[in-house]
Amino acid sequence: MSTMSIISYQEAARQAVAEEMRRDKRVWALGEDLGRGGVFGQYKGLVEEFGPERIADTPISEATIMGASVGAALVGTRPVVEMRFADFALCAVDEMVNQAAKARFMFGGQARVPMVIRQPSGMWRSSAAQHSQSLEAWYTHIPGLVVAAPYTPADNKGLLKSAIRCDDPVIYIEHKANWDLEGEVPDDDDYLVPLGPARLAREGADITLVTWSKMVGEAEQAALLAAEQGIDIEIIDLRTLWPWDQEMVFASVAKTKRLMVVHEAVQVGGFGAEIAATVAEHMAHVLVAPIRRLGAPRAPISYAKPLEDLLRITPEKIVALASEQMAV
Amino acid sequence: MSRQATSTDGHNIDRDRLVDLYRTMRRIRAFEEAAEKASITGQVGGAVHLSIGQEAIAAGVCANLRQTDQITTTHRGHGHCIAKGTDPGAMMLELFGKEGGTCGGKGGSMHIADFEVGMLGANGVVAAGLPIAVGAAHGAKLMGEDRVVVCFFGDGAINRGPFMEALNWATVFKLSVLFVCEQNGFASTTHSDAVTGGGGANARAESLGLEAHTVDGNDVAAVDALVADLIPRIRGGSGPMFLSANTYRLKGHTSMDPALYRDQDQAAAQWDVDPLIRAADELRRLGLADSDLAAIDSAATGEMSRVSEAADAADTPALEHAFADIQDVGAPVWEAQS
Numbered sequence: 111m112s113t114m115s116i117i118s119y120q121e122a123a124r125q126a127v128a129e130e131m132r133r134d135k136r137v138w139a140l141g142e143d144l145g146r147g148g149v150f151g152q153y154k155g156l157v158e159e160f161g162p163e164r165i166a167d168t169p170i171s172e173a174t175i176m177g178a179s180v181g182a183a184l185v186g187t188r189p190v191v192e193m194r195f196a197d198f199a200l201c202a203v204d205e206m207v208n209q210a211a212k213a214r215f216m217f218g219g220q221a222r223v224p225m226v227i228r229q230p231s232g233m234w235r236s237s238a239a240q241h242s243q244s245l246e247a248w249y250t251h252i253p254g255l256v257v258a259a260p261y262t263p264a265d266n267k268g269l270l271k272s273a274i275r276c277d278d279p280v281i282y283i284e285h286k287a288n289w290d291l292e293g294e295v296p297d298d299d300d301y302l303v304p305l306g307p308a309r310l311a312r313e314g315a316d317i318t319l320v321t322w323s324k325m326v327g328e329a330e331q332a333a334l335l336a337a338e339q340g341i342d343i344e345i346i347d348l349r350t351l352w353p354w355d356q357e358m359v360f361a362s363v364a365k366t367k368r369l370m371v372v373h374e375a376v377q378v379g380g381f382g383a384e385i386a387a388t389v390a391e392h393m394a395h396v397l398v399a400p401i402r403r404l405g406a407p408r409a410p411i412s413y414a415k416p417l418e419d420l421l422r423i424t425p426e427k428i429v430a431l432a433s434e435q436m437a438v
Numbered sequence: 439m440s441r442q443a444t445s446t447d448g449h450n451i452d453r454d455r456l457v458d459l460y461r462t463m464r465r466i467r468a469f470e471e472a473a474e475k476a477s478i479t480g481q482v483g484g485a486v487h488l489s490i491g492q493e494a495i496a497a498g499v500c501a502n503l504r505q506t507d508q509i510t511t512t513h514r515g516h517g518h519c520i521a522k523g524t525d526p527g528a529m530m531l532e533l534f535g536k537e538g539g540t541c542g543g544k545g546g547s548m549h550i551a552d553f554e555v556g557m558l559g560a561n562g563v564v565a566a567g568l569p570i571a572v573g574a575a576h577g578a579k580l581m582g583e584d585r586v587v588v589c590f591f592g593d594g595a596i597n598r599g600p601f602m603e604a605l606n607w608a609t610v611f612k613l614s615v616l617f618v619c620e621q622n623g624f625a626s627t628t629h630s631d632a633v634t635g636g637g638g639a640n641a642r643a644e645s646l647g648l649e650a651h652t653v654d655g656n657d658v659a660a661v662d663a664l665v666a667d668l669i670p671r672i673r674g675g676s677g678p679m680f681l682s683a684n685t686y687r688l689k690g691h692t693s694m695d696p697a698l699y700r701d702q703d704q705a706a707a708q709w710d711v712d713p714l715i716r717a718a719d720e721l722r723r724l725g726l727a728d729s730d731l732a733a734i735d736s737a738a739t740g741e742m743s744r745v746s747e748a749a750d751a752a753d754t755p756a757l758e759h760a761f762a763d764i765q766d767v768g769a770p771v772w773e774a775q776s
Contacts (some may be wrong), residue, residue, distance in 0.1 A: 138580060163580060166716045169610060174603035177569020182577035184558055184570070185508070208563055209570065217551040218541030218560060219763035278765040305767045352767030 112298040119260075120152050120289040122267035127190060128151070129299050130274040131160055134146065137274055140166040140177060141192025149194050150289055152419075172198050176205035176227070181277075183223045186212060190274060196229035197240050209256030222277045232374055233258075234322055236288035236418060239410040244323070244375035248281065249281040250341070250352045251383065254343065256305055257351040259283040261326035263293040265349055268303030276305060285324040297409040308355035310362075314344035315430055318362040321372040322348040325423055329372055332428035341432050351381055358390065363389055363402055367398045368435050374423055377405025399438035402431050448556025451659040453724045459501055459658045460717045461734050466517040467714055468735075468742040469526050472545070472745035473516065473533055477693040481750055482533045484546045488512040491656075491688030494713035495620050496521040499588060499681075502669045508556040508574050510567035513548045514620075515560035518590050523555040530745040538754035543755040543762075557583075565595040567619070568604035575613035577627075586672050588616045594625030596639045600771045602646070609647040610677035615678040616668060617643065619724075620686035622656065627699055643680035655683030656713040658719065688712065 117125070131137045139153065139158075146168040147154035157165040168175050171348040172193065179189035202432050233242045249257045256278050260266045265345045266284065273280040295301075311326055314334050321329045333343040344362050348354055363369050369389050371382035382403040389405065389436060406421045443535040470490045489496065492514070500521035501507070511518040520526055524540060532539030533547050540550050552561035558574055561567045571589035578585040595601055596619065608615045621640045623630055636642070637732040641648040653664050661683060668679050690697035697705065709715075718731055761772040 136581075153439045164612075169603070171603035171607060173571065174569040174599045177600060177604070178567065178573030178576055178607060181510075181558070181570035181573020181575075182580070183573075184553075185574045185577040185581075186448050187580055198576050204563055204566060209561075209566060214560065214765075216541060216545040216549040218539070219551070220541070220553045221558075222549055224613055246736055253764050253770070276767060279736050361645060387675065 112301065114234045114290055114296055115295045117263055117295050119266050119284070119425060122268050124264040125154070126152060126267045126270035126274070128156060128275040130271055131156070131164060133299070133311050136186060136332065137188045137260045138164040139167065139189065140168050140179065142168055142170055142194055144192060148192060150286065152289070153192070154278050172201035173205055175375050176202035177209060179207045179225050180205060180213065180223055183225045184221045188274065189225045191225055191227045193227060195228045195241050195242050196231040196245055199227065199229050200420065201282045206255075207252050207278070211252050215227065215254060218357065222370070223279050224277045224354040226273045226280045226282050228284060230281045230286045231283045232285045232287055233418065233422065234409060236415060237414055238413040242411040244373065246283050246351055247375055247379060247381040250381055254279065255352065255413060256280040257283070258305060258349065259290070259351055260349055261285070261323055263291060264295045265296050265309065266305050268301050269349060272302045272305050275302070277317060282425065283323060285423070287324055297317065303349070305350050306353050306355060307349070308358045309347040309349055310345065311345040311347040314342040314366065315434055316342045316366055317368040317370055318344050318346065318366045319428070320346045320348060320357065320359055321371060322351060323374065325372050325374055328423055328425050329428060334426035335425055335429045337430050339429070341436055343432060344402045354385065359385065359389065360393060363392045363393055364396055369395055369397065370404065370428075370431060370435065371401070372404045372428055375405055377403055377410050378408045380405045402435055404428060404431050405414045419436065444459040446509070448640065451662070453721070453726065454722065455662070455719055456659060456717065456727065457734070459497045459662060460714070460721060461738070462497040462501070462521050463658060463714055463717060464734055464738040465526065465741065466496060466520050467519060467723040469516055469529070472530070472742040472746045474689070474693045476533065476746055482547070483535060483711045485691040486533065486547050487691065488689045488693055489514050489517040490683045491708065491712060492556075492622060493517050493618055494717070495655045495683045495685060495766060496660055498658045499618055499665050501662055502665045503586065503588065504553055507588065509590060510562070510574070511573040511590045512556050512567060512592060513560060513561045513562055513679045515550065515590065517545070518548050519557050519560070522552070522557045523652055524550070524557055526742060527745040527748060528552070530742075531615070531752055534749040534752065535754060536749055538752060546686050557722070561580065565591060565598035565600045567591060567741040569600050569607070570593070572604045572608045572613055572615055575608065575615045576611055577630075578692070579611065579613060584614070586614045586616060586669055588618060590618045590620060591662040592625070593619060593623070593630040594622045595633070595638060596642060597625070597634060602642070605643055605646045605648060605678070605680070605737035612677040613676070614672050614675075616672055617648070617678065617680045619680070619682045621682055624687055624691065627691050627695065639682050640680065648678050649676070650679040650680040650682070652684065654683045655685035656711055656716060658713055658717050663724055677711070679772060685713070721734045
């Protein structure tokens, strides 16, 4: 059995990149400020080991960071693209959506686009409307893209390694408020978490709660509070949003007969709607209560803390919704 | 550092080489005419952007590339593909949306690619090929390969942000890229001059640290001579270079566009400086017989009429290809309809 270490979410990702770069010389990383460790320190020490060609400091040119990565991937390298903040990836949407996602298909399978697009997301330190967004749902809509959003340090290592080894473009969403989150992570250089399968974060009998990224933590706190009220919540950490683990969700809903979907992103058009609709289409007959979604109000994220807090999904809000579901 | 290359009259081109360049140009012209015809009849469904009038640039540039060198092109890219060595038969099948097309019929005119010959793809988004080209060159540098990447685009592309970003990137990372700006005078259906500020493409390129050249893009021998000088320097590590090739789009934006927005007399006059006519005149001056020219012309026309007929007769792709080659993880499941 492999040994484990307690490390942070950030260190787990740093190890993942370092290990994959040692394993495969075609892997390289590029983005702004990577030589100084990246804006969050997630590339710390890598330029010393791999040199400035493979840990490349780029101009603030998101479109070309992304587009050049597409070109470099088409000719056989495997770029890890750092977007710094998910919000900035919007400067490179053509390159992600029209180029990376479609090149393999449009060219009739002549080439692959193996690249990982890291997008630090979510609310963190009063960062306001252009540095706080959770836009994962947009990318689930695009054929050709894989979308992952890990919560635990172990998943951030294992999923990032799988993403780097994957031949598809992978949108890789890390939560900025998770960087310091610590957890047990296998030391094994080949520790991989496959893209696709969800993780059963907590077993429960009464309600299936599907969530991902930092909201797994809120859901776990909510489950403890709900347990005091006699409500037993089962939590599924989706980990990968496309493809998402329908099998695990369906099996859980078949057991609990209730479904809640919780995400930090705006509720309208959020990925929770897709999960809710899919379960409704296939399992409406087993449900004993309406499916409920909990996402942010459709408002830009405020700077002032009390206003920002209004948009946060909290354990209390989750518990309130769980109580409503149980009252049906 | 801008230079005007010598015109055909000013230098001696080997006749056999000019014959080869002329043949490439004539094949491109014949392909475009066949595509135009098939577009008008409806056999080709999607938009077709013809490069009629711009053949000398494709032929003159690509004649100086190795098969391992790579190019990116645009929605107006048929000529570049043919000049780089893509089989026109597969290209025409692609335009017709048929099995056996360069992309299996899934891309069409604007997404032709042929990685075997270093043709990394046309693009339906103006200026999108520039970052991809610099990335291909960046990849070559990382892998220690001495490939040169040529990036073709039009004067309409120089007003998009990725133009600036990609040129800057190529300079910063000292990449082996030749940017070729085909100055055909139009940004879609708008005169480029009317929507371009400052000193234009070369001034922008020079401001970003690139050596920039200008050539008469309707003079295939001039394009060939200049590019023959630039490519070895780029391959030798000079860093990126920029080439503005002045030309004229003899047809509209698409095959369906009569281009009534331009001065009709001026447009008609451009047919007199058609690069094919100029090259043929030069070949006659070098002693090539009219019958030899006619033989090249009819061979090209015959070839492209055969590929059109073959494309028309070919089968459409099997339906399951609509769901193939999308992604490995999370691919859609094809369920055959009964």
